[in-house]
Amino acid sequence: MSESKKDLEEFQREISHWLKANKPADPEFLLPETFMEVGTDRQFDFLRNWQQKVYEAGYLGMAWPEEYGGRGRHQEYQNIVNREMAEQRVPFVPNTIGLNWAGPLILQRGTEADKQKYIKGILNAEDIWCQGFSEPDHGSDLGNVQCKALKDGDSYIVTGSKIWTSLATYAKYMILLARTSNTDSNKYAGLSFFLSPMKVAGIDVQPIKKLTGEYGFCQTFFNEAKIPADCIMGNEGEGWSVAMATLTFERGAAGGQAGGLSMMDLNVNDIVELAKHSRRNGQPVLDDPLIRDELVQLIMDDRSNRLMSSRSRIPALRGERPAAVAMSGKLRGSELKRRMTKFAISLQGANGSRYVGSSAIDGGRWQRSYFNSFSATIGGGTSQVQKNILGERVLGLPKS
Amino acid sequence: MSNQINFTEEQSMLLDTAMSFCQSHSPIETVRHQIENHKFDAEQWQAMVELGWLGISIPEKYAGLGLGLGEVVPIVESMGRNLMVSPFLASTLATQVLVHGDNENLKNKYLPNIVNGSIATLAIQELEGAWDINLNEALGKREGELITLSGTKFQVLDLDVAEIVIISILLDKQVVLICIDQKEIPPENIKREIVIDETRNSFSLDLNGLKIQSSALVKLKDLKVIEQSALLLLSAEMCGGLASTLNTIIDYLNTRKQFDRLIGSYQALKHPTVDILLALEALRSHLYYTAGQFGDGDSSDGDLEVALHMCKALASESFAYAGDRCIQFHGGFGFTYECDAQLFLRRAIWSQYQFGDEKYHRQLLAKLLLDECA
Numbered sequence: 001m002s003e004s005k006k007d008l009e010e011f012q013r014e015i016s017h018w019l020k021a022n023k024p025a026d027p028e029f030l031l032p033e034t035f036m037e038v039g040t041d042r043q044f045d046f047l048r049n050w051q052q053k054v055y056e057a058g059y060l061g062m063a064w065p066e067e068y069g070g071r072g073r074h075q076e077y078q079n080i081v082n083r084e085m086a087e088q089r090v091p092f093v094p095n096t097i098g099l100n101w102a103g104p105l106i107l108q109r110g111t112e113a114d115k116q117k118y119i120k121g122i123l124n125a126e127d128i129w130c131q132g133f134s135e136p137d138h139g140s141d142l143g144n145v146q147c148k149a150l151k152d153g154d155s156y157i158v159t160g161s162k163i164w165t166s167l168a169t170y171a172k173y174m175i176l177l178a179r180t181s182n183t184d185s186n187k188y189a190g191l192s193f194f195l196s197p198m199k200v201a202g203i204d205v206q207p208i209k210k211l212t213g214e215y216g217f218c219q220t221f222f223n224e225a226k227i228p229a230d231c232i233m234g235n236e237g238e239g240w241s242v243a244m245a246t247l248t249f250e251r252g253a254a255g256g257q258a259g260g261l262s263m264m265d266l267n268v269n270d271i272v273e274l275a276k277h278s279r280r281n282g283q284p285v286l287d288d289p290l291i292r293d294e295l296v297q298l299i300m301d302d303r304s305n306r307l308m309s310s311r312s313r314i315p316a317l318r319g320e321r322p323a324a325v326a327m328s329g330k331l332r333g334s335e336l337k338r339r340m341t342k343f344a345i346s347l348q349g350a351n352g353s354r355y356v357g358s359s360a361i362d363g364g365r366w367q368r369s370y371f372n373s374f375s376a377t378i379g380g381g382t383s384q385v386q387k388n389i390l391g392e393r394v395l396g397l398p399k400s
Numbered sequence: 401m402s403n404q405i406n407f408t409e410e411q412s413m414l415l416d417t418a419m420s421f422c423q424s425h426s427p428i429e430t431v432r433h434q435i436e437n438h439k440f441d442a443e444q445w446q447a448m449v450e451l452g453w454l455g456i457s458i459p460e461k462y463a464g465l466g467l468g469l470g471e472v473v474p475i476v477e478s479m480g481r482n483l484m485v486s487p488f489l490a491s492t493l494a495t496q497v498l499v500h501g502d503n504e505n506l507k508n509k510y511l512p513n514i515v516n517g518s519i520a521t522l523a524i525q526e527l528e529g530a531w532d533i534n535l536n537e538a539l540g541k542r543e544g545e546l547i548t549l550s551g552t553k554f555q556v557l558d559l560d561v562a563e564i565v566i567i568s569i570l571l572d573k574q575v576v577l578i579c580i581d582q583k584e585i586p587p588e589n590i591k592r593e594i595v596i597d598e599t600r601n602s603f604s605l606d607l608n609g610l611k612i613q614s615s616a617l618v619k620l621k622d623l624k625v626i627e628q629s630a631l632l633l634l635s636a637e638m639c640g641g642l643a644s645t646l647n648t649i650i651d652y653l654n655t656r657k658q659f660d661r662l663i664g665s666y667q668a669l670k671h672p673t674v675d676i677l678l679a680l681e682a683l684r685s686h687l688y689y690t691a692g693q694f695g696d697g698d699s700s701d702g703d704l705e706v707a708l709h710m711c712k713a714l715a716s717e718s719f720a721y722a723g724d725r726c727i728q729f730h731g732g733f734g735f736t737y738e739c740d741a742q743l744f745l746r747r748a749i750w751s752q753y754q755f756g757d758e759k760y761h762r763q764l765l766a767k768l769l770l771d772e773c774a
């Protein structure tokens with residue numbers, strides 16, 4: 001199915017117009033910057049309403065099959081929506097784990113019944129999803145998770161705990177990686193993957209205060225929680241391969257996501273604008289050659305990321321390592337955002353020490369953003385782990 | 401500024417041809433052999449002439465192919481990958497002065513010859529080592545129809561084999577270009593120079609006492625054409641060099657063992673190597689974006705200027721970094737002349753300081769990007 005340029009251009013105008021007309025007004029409270037930081041009910045309600053509105057208008061899951069609640073259109077339409085949402089700075093849609101990793105996973109590997117049961121609720125934000133991978137003692141070393149799920153008739157009994165679970169307070173379902181067997185010599189072989197319900201006896205969610213002082217992620221405790229046996233995805237012992245497939249979606253290295261925006265976009269132009277109006281020690285910051293040089297480097301790196309996407313769409317220019325661009329997207333994007341927000345604070349002179357709640361510059365947005373930027377350099381596999389992956393899978397270097 | 405790379409059918413074909421041509425004509429043993437012998441490889445040059453490469457950026461009415469300098473990028477990139485020793489870079493750059501200049505007689509006289517293999521070169525640099533051509537001090541003094549030259553040029557590439565020499569001089573307080581036959585220069589005025597990159601054939605040129613006809617003057621609408629062409633082609637060559645440096649590092653990390661492990665398993669080596677990969681991916685993206693913008697080489701285009709400064713800034717920094725790490729990651733062997741790492745580091749440094757290093761270009765970028773509406 002190929003789409004005519006004219007249709008796409010027309011659609012671009014349509015969505016641009018719709019977003020302008022329907023973009024919600026800024027609430028009187030601070031919104032979270034990513035789905036990993038939804039900490040209060042009013043933040044959550046605001047964002048869930050927004051997702052519902054976008055879905056009902058037909059702009060989410062556009063390339064997902066119609067029979068499950070998608071719109072059955074060409075991926076290019078969704079791409080246009082995603083870009084336009086970022087451009088127009090609309091709020092993000094909060095059900096990211098459902099939309100962008102559990103959802104595509106279910107469409108790729110789930111049973112017909114799974115698709116009927118889950119997809120629509122993911123899209124319309126009725127059913128929020130969370131991810132139970134990390135544990136207190138095993139984060140980067142995900143293959144070592146110890147949370148147990150033992151088969152008991154037509155149930156599994158789950159015992160253990162998951163941590164850093166974003167959205168857990170609001171979630172109806174969790175993608176859960178747990179150990180169904182301890183006897184295997186290979187740590188990966190005992191793992192299984194579940195589409196687990198959250199609202200069952202024995203599952204308790206405890207919010208955790210983040211470095212910003214707000215709430216965002218949680219610890220999830222399983223105390224002999226009974227979940228239905230048929231919520232396992234694949235067979236017992238196949239959990240690692242399903243988890244890896246999930247991470248490919250999560251890190252954006254595979255297509256198939258429902259789309260939408262999963263975090264507030266920070267553009268380097270925002271930083272340039274800030275710099276143009278900032279003063280440091282009585283001087284415009286743009287008079288300082290060191291500041292200028294650092295800013296130019298940020299502008300170049302931002303542009304590099306954009307041009308890389310463009311080049312990766314040209315087959316003849318993909319070069320000898322075609323996976324490099326897609327597989328490094330999360331690393332490049334998250335590290336750049338961290339550097340940009342950190343730089344923004346440096347433009348404020350002594351006001352760099354202020355924070356949200358006092359008379360900080362821009363309400364303390366930059367200080368908070370810098371703290372929050374670590375969500376993406378740590379969550380979803382730390383930057384260091386991303387470099388291991390790139391070194392091993394893209395460059396073919398031996399395992400560390 | 402757009403984020404879309406325009407990549408043409410011609411570029412794609414040239415990339416394929418050039419990759420295999422350079423690989424087969426310039427294996428590393430050949431490069432080393434040429435470093436030792438300084439012998440011009442006439443056969444290889446003739447092969448390039450036959451492929452039409454010397455005429456790519458020359459208009460059809462002077463027997464060229466009438467494409468842009470953007471189409472030359474895949475060739476120079478491939479040469480860079482193989483550290484190829486060739487007057488191609490110097491000659492293509494010098495050609496741009498004639499192509500964009502106003503002197504119809506000289507175009508008719510030289511351009512068709514260049515297409516057929518006459519080598520041209522540029523003599524711009526002076527002792528001071530300034531990058532801005534407007535800071536040139538070599539003088540031309542008018543005496544009727546003759547212009548008498550004084551001063552010395554340095555780092556003139558391939559002057560021994562060039563037939564056509566384009567020289568920048570200060571005439572009537574303005575920097576202008578003159579184009580002469582190399583034969584007009586007494587051999588004793590040409591001296592071989594030692595430069596850090598031994599694959600370069602570099603010379604000084606003593607201008608004192610040379611007298612030339614004022615018909616040899618070439619006026620450019622904008623002197624920037626020279627810098628812009630150089631930035632594009634140097635970045636292309638550096639991008640190729642960076643790719644090979646990365647491959648050289650990876651090869652060693654995958655063969656050398658210490659403490660019973662391949663050294664590539666150590667993150668202190670693995671992570672910087674990934675940084676180099678990402679720098680390469682970035683540079684190559686900037687490079688082909690810029691190549692796609694080069695089209696008619698309109699030097700007044702602000703976007704093109706930004707794109708070129710970004711290319712050279714990124715190329716200078718990342719190639720020098722990769723060359724530096726390439727030495728370190730080879731251990732004691734990296735300290736030897738025999739190890740190829742030095743070839744890449746030498747190439748990287750030579751290129752870094754031609755036509756501006758990363759700090760210089762970032763400074764110019766700051767002006768273009770941050771001051772426009774301040």
Ligand SMILES: Cc1cc2nc3c(=O)[nH]c(=O)nc-3n(C[C@H](O)[C@H](O)[C@H](O)COP(=O)(O)OP(=O)(O)OC[C@H]3O[C@@H](n4cnc5c(N)ncnc54)[C@H](O)[C@@H]3O)c2cc1C
Nearest residue numbers: 036131133134139140164165166375378379380381382384
């Ligand atoms: C905001 C946020 C939201 C999150 N949301 C979720 C969620 O919804 N669900 C979920 O399951 N998890 C979630 N996580 C958890 C996240 O995936 C883990 O924190 C991450 O994988 C790192 O694991 P860890 O915290 O145990 O750190 P560790 O693995 O203990 O890492 C500590 C340090 O050691 C480094 N390190 C570890 N191993 C290596 C190695 N092999 N090589 C080099 N360096 C190494 C790390 O880079 C890091 O700097 C979230 C995290 C954050 C910050």
